[in-house]
Amino acid sequence: MDITKMTAAERASLKAQLEAEERAEKQKREDDINAYKDSVDGFCRAVFDRMNAVSDRMRRAKDVTFAEADALIALKDSLYKTKTDRHSNTFTTSDGRITVSLGYRTNDDWDDTVNAGVAKVKEFISSLAKDDTSAALAEMVLNLLAKDRKGNLKASRVLQLRQIAQKSGYPELIEAADIIQSAYRPVDTCQFVSVQYKDEYGVKHTLPLSLAAME
Numbered sequence: 188m189d190i191t192k193m194t195a196a197e198r199a200s201l202k203a204q205l206e207a208e209e210r211a212e213k214q215k216r217e218d219d220i221n222a223y224k225d226s227v228d229g230f231c232r233a234v235f236d237r238m239n240a241v242s243d244r245m246r247r248a249k250d251v252t253f254a255e256a257d258a259l260i261a262l263k264d265s266l267y268k269t270k271t272d273r274h275s276n277t278f279t280t281s282d283g284r285i286t287v288s289l290g291y292r293t294n295d296d297w298d299d300t301v302n303a304g305v306a307k308v309k310e311f312i313s314s315l316a317k318d319d320t321s322a323a324l325a326e327m328v329l330n331l332l333a334k335d336r337k338g339n340l341k342a343s344r345v346l347q348l349r350q351i352a353q354k355s356g357y358p359e360l361i362e363a364a365d366i367i368q369s370a371y372r373p374v375d376t377c378q379f380v381s382v383q384y385k386d387e388y389g390v391k392h393t394l395p396l397s398l399a400a401m402e
Contacts, residue, residue, distance in 0.1 A: 252380055256289055286383045291375040295342045304366030305332060311359040342371060
């Protein structure tokens with residue numbers, strides 16, 4: 188098409204046609220975008236309703252599980268004249284095929300007296316004679332006092348420290364380890380329920396109780 192050979196009226200008509208097509212394309216894109224947004228809205232609302240129902244069922248199932256476990260623990264304490272630690276408990280069927288564990292996840296935490304205990308340990312370490320035996324003990328103790336990425340001591344390492352202190356026989360180290368252990372204040376973070384079972388071949392599996400754990 189040679190535009191130079193077109194009349195003014197033909198050029199005006201062509202321009203109007205091109206502008207109309209451009210507007211139509213623009214409108215179609217806007218309509219497609221709005222349709223997409225409507226689809227996203229529908230998807231999100233449907234997923235929310237579906238997952239909210241699942242979440243509610245899981246919440247009620249957890250509450251029932253903990254209530255039934257409390258009743259079992261109370262019965263066990265009554266029968267065996269014991270006082271069970273409610274922090275974490277495990278129950279297994281008589282055939283060993285199903286195991287249920289439940290309780291509280293915890294984070295290690297300490298009160299401010301822990302700093303005094305750590306200072307005493309470091310003071311003791313600095314006073315040790317510089318022979319091979321004392322150097323090895325110093326390195327071992329300092330490694331146990333290394334903090335994690337959050338800047339906290341690990342309770343398991345403090346327990347090792349106390350055992351080492353008792354074996355060493357150094358009163359200063361024993362006292363410092365006792366101060367640190369007494370400063371331990373674990374913090375409960377959340378409740379958990381874990382269910383394991385054995386299949387027909389005796390292979391143990393963990394029941395997935397979160398979306399991330401499901402394949």
